[in-house]
Amino acid sequence: MSSHVDPSAPLQGEPTKNTQRKLKKEMRTQLVSFVLMIFITSMAFLSIASDAIPSGFAIPFILLLAAIQVTLQLYFFMHMNEKGTAWVNIMIWSGLFIAVLTVAALMLLIGVVKY
Amino acid sequence: MSYEKAQSKNVIWDWLTTVDHKKIGIMYLAGGAFFFALGGLEAILMRIQLMFPEFSFVQAQTFNELLTMHGTTMIFLAAMPLLFGFMNFIIPLQIGARDVAFPFLNALGFWLFLFGGLLLNVSWFVGGAPDAGWTAYVPLSSESPGHGLDYYVLGLQVGGLGTLIGGINFLVTIINMRAPGMSMMRMPLFTWSSFVASMLILFAFPALTIGLLLLMLERLFGGTFFAVDFGGNVIIWQHLFWIFGHPEVYILILPAFGIFSEILPTFAKKRLFGYSAMVFATLIIGFLGFMVWAHHMFTVGMGPVANAIFAVATMAIAVPTGIKIFNWLLTLWGGRIQFTTANLFALGFIPSFVMGGVTGVMLATSAANYQFHDTYFVVAHFHYVIIGGVVLGLFGGAFYWWPKMFGYRLNETLGKWFFWLFLTGFHLTFFVQHFLGLMGMQRRVASYLGGQGLESMNFISTMGAFLMTIAFILFLINIFVSTNNKENAADPWDGRTLEWTTPSPVPEYNFAQTPLVRDLDAYWYEKYEGDGKMKAAEPLGDIHMPNGTILPVLISLGLIIASFGFIYMVIPLIIAGLGVTFGSMFVRSIKEDHGYHIPVEEIKRDKEEG
Numbered sequence: 001m002s003s004h005v006d007p008s009a010p011l012q013g014e015p016t017k018n019t020q021r022k023l024k025k026e027m028r029t030q031l032v033s034f035v036l037m038i039f040i041t042s043m044a045f046l047s048i049a050s051d052a053i054p055s056g057f058a059i060p061f062i063l064l065l066a067a068i069q070v071t072l073q074l075y076f077f078m079h080m081n082e083k084g085t086a087w088v089n090i091m092i093w094s095g096l097f098i099a100v101l102t103v104a105a106l107m108l109l110i111g112v113v114k115y
Numbered sequence: 116m117s118y119e120k121a122q123s124k125n126v127i128w129d130w131l132t133t134v135d136h137k138k139i140g141i142m143y144l145a146g147g148a149f150f151f152a153l154g155g156l157e158a159i160l161m162r163i164q165l166m167f168p169e170f171s172f173v174q175a176q177t178f179n180e181l182l183t184m185h186g187t188t189m190i191f192l193a194a195m196p197l198l199f200g201f202m203n204f205i206i207p208l209q210i211g212a213r214d215v216a217f218p219f220l221n222a223l224g225f226w227l228f229l230f231g232g233l234l235l236n237v238s239w240f241v242g243g244a245p246d247a248g249w250t251a252y253v254p255l256s257s258e259s260p261g262h263g264l265d266y267y268v269l270g271l272q273v274g275g276l277g278t279l280i281g282g283i284n285f286l287v288t289i290i291n292m293r294a295p296g297m298s299m300m301r302m303p304l305f306t307w308s309s310f311v312a313s314m315l316i317l318f319a320f321p322a323l324t325i326g327l328l329l330l331m332l333e334r335l336f337g338g339t340f341f342a343v344d345f346g347g348n349v350i351i352w353q354h355l356f357w358i359f360g361h362p363e364v365y366i367l368i369l370p371a372f373g374i375f376s377e378i379l380p381t382f383a384k385k386r387l388f389g390y391s392a393m394v395f396a397t398l399i400i401g402f403l404g405f406m407v408w409a410h411h412m413f414t415v416g417m418g419p420v421a422n423a424i425f426a427v428a429t430m431a432i433a434v435p436t437g438i439k440i441f442n443w444l445l446t447l448w449g450g451r452i453q454f455t456t457a458n459l460f461a462l463g464f465i466p467s468f469v470m471g472g473v474t475g476v477m478l479a480t481s482a483a484n485y486q487f488h489d490t491y492f493v494v495a496h497f498h499y500v501i502i503g504g505v506v507l508g509l510f511g512g513a514f515y516w517w518p519k520m521f522g523y524r525l526n527e528t529l530g531k532w533f534f535w536l537f538l539t540g541f542h543l544t545f546f547v548q549h550f551l552g553l554m555g556m557q558r559r560v561a562s563y564l565g566g567q568g569l570e571s572m573n574f575i576s577t578m579g580a581f582l583m584t585i586a587f588i589l590f591l592i593n594i595f596v597s598t599n600n601k602e603n604a605a606d607p608w609d610g611r612t613l614e615w616t617t618p619s620p621v622p623e624y625n626f627a628q629t630p631l632v633r634d635l636d637a638y639w640y641e642k643y644e645g646d647g648k649m650k651a652a653e654p655l656g657d658i659h660m661p662n663g664t665i666l667p668v669l670i671s672l673g674l675i676i677a678s679f680g681f682i683y684m685v686i687p688l689i690i691a692g693l694g695v696t697f698g699s700m701f702v703r704s705i706k707e708d709h710g711y712h713i714p715v716e717e718i719k720r721d722k723e724e725g
Contacts, residue, residue, distance in 0.1 A: 095317070095318055098318050101405070102322075106354050108421075
């Protein structure tokens with residue numbers, strides 16, 4: 001084991017069979033989620049662009065789509081589904097939890113309705 | 116840069132450019148101590164003013180400025196940097212690392228704090244300090260004339276950036292840089308509580324940043340977020356401030372809890388009672404800290420349901436805190452207790468802090484809070500938790516870790532005088548304030564009328580403040596007269612954790628070989644189950660070190676220049692300042708900086724000498 005390897009140096013040789021299979025699978029996941037993202041985005045656009053859908057339905061619908069899309073992006077595009085991301089998961093979800101709870105409570109507290 | 120080149124520097128340049136976590140820790144301590152003395156001076160001036168009824172020692176306007184700057188300085192510029200000093204110095208040593216994860220960011224965080232603090236204090240000399248209380252409630256703060264509040268907004272924004280950077284740095288360090296064998300549940304409790312405090316910093320400081328940004332836009336650019344006649348809402352500031360402000364008090368107290376959890380087992384010669392319960396309680400306190408902010412606002416008129424929810428959530432915090440108190444007591448139980456100065460601070464902390472906790476539960480009772488709100492009862496409460504908790508922790512930690520940090524032991528006799536004078540002065544100052552508050556004395560008043568039964572207790576309170584000042588001067592004297600106590604500085608207390616395995620003063624690479632951790636209280640385990648030395652987890656070899664750099668100073672300096680530009684609306688100054696900051700960042704980004712290696716011969720020579 002040489003002591004000082006440059007971690008950013010380009011890799012030598014061909015990837016193994018196993019790695020090739022993994023890369024292929026990864027490519028497929030990326031493509032599928034990409035198509036899914038386009039689909040979700042166009043659904044969101046359509047629900048606003050079309051006059052047939054009332055905004056009382058469209059707004060919560062878009063928020064739901066946004067939540068789904070953020071989660072998918074975090075896990076598939078930002079690789080939070082991979083091994084060794086436990087701490088990233090913990091920190092992001094606890095941060096989101098606190099942010100959502102705080103913002104929701106704040107909206108109730110300074111809202112028009114007093115409880 | 117080669118090893119030889121890295122060594123040949125003059126002293127001032129060395130400290131300005133250092134990225135060594137130990138030197139940055141010491142600079143945090145020095146900066147924090149300076150601001151602590153400054154905040155203490157402001158407190159003394161206020162106490163002199165309140166010594167007699169209708170006394171005219173300082174004017175009401177000056178009094179407002181003193182009380183604002185006392186609170187702001189003590190929280191942001193004294194308590195937090197002092198804790199950051201210990202965290203910087205001790206965490207890498209406790210987890211067996213050679214430095215923090217991002218040494219450059221570490222230096223940047225320190226310089227941002229220092230320049231932010233200095234900027235805030237420049238306001239004294241240019242037409243008056245901020246005068247709206249450390250909470251800076253709008254519309255008082257948004258309408259305050261002069262530039263005092265502008266200094267508050269920009270000084271805290273710059274300093275807060277430094278704190279956020281520091282917090283993220285500690286998180287990454289603790290997650291990624293633990294020595295082999297040091298699992299999360301083998302980490303010393305100071306590291307654990309600093310870890311949770313850093314999480315709180317990460318999640319709480321953005322709220323302050325947003326609040327300060329809104330206030331800055333309001334004051335400097337005529338924003339209307341808080342202007343009711345334009346559809347704004349003044350209550351938003353209070354919420355944003357306390358969403359940050361309540362976690363902030365746990366950011367302060369949790370590392371102090373950690374310090375006590377190091378001191379008590381060491382001087383009771385027992386391992387910490389209920390380690391996993393302590394970790395769990397720390398996490399629960401951190402979590403609940405975000406759920407209770409509105410208990411500072413019971414009298415705002417949020418309605419009975421909201422008040423009740425926040426009251427119950429607040430009282431719930433007493434449960435994990437109680438777990439901690441009982442665990443400390445049971446750590447002492449049956450132990451061979453040594454009454455060193457550090458341990459005296461820990462022992463004095465327990466009853467003092469419990470008193471602050473009890474008044475905390477009283478304040479959490481939202482119905483009764485209508486009586487307590489904005490009286491001296493509140494002042495007494497938070498000084499009991501902050502002095503009785505944080506400050507005693509800082510002094511205890513100073514006596515405990517001083518030999519490791521500076522290579523000499525503080526004088527114990529002087530230390531005990533200091534402890535007893537300080538503890539007496541502290542209780543004398545603040546115990547009577549509970550009753551002043553219950554008798555109706557308002558907090559933040561610049562004076563009071565005679566003949567209402569407030570005179571004698573105010574006088575006693577001021578005498579206590581003098582006693583604390585004398586005690587603190589004794590501590591400063593102790594620092595200078597003890598410099599010859601150099602023997603037995605490496606492990607003077609028969610320590611349990613990894614920092615005591617290093618020589619004092621600690622070499623810049625910390626550990627010649629990364630230690631192998633085999634149990635909780637790793638060093639204690641090796642002392643009693645092994646041969647008294649840490650097993651090495653790697654062969655002796657060259658050690659890679661980061662280069663020092665002046666860029667953190669320049670980045671911070673640029674922000675300060677830009678801040679002056681914003682305060683006085685001088686556009687060229689803003690452009691020049693931001694130019695320096697972003698220019699330095701650009702240089703940092705494109706300049707290759709691989710650091711240097713300490714040759715193995717050098718390390719071997721150190722080992723033979725030590």
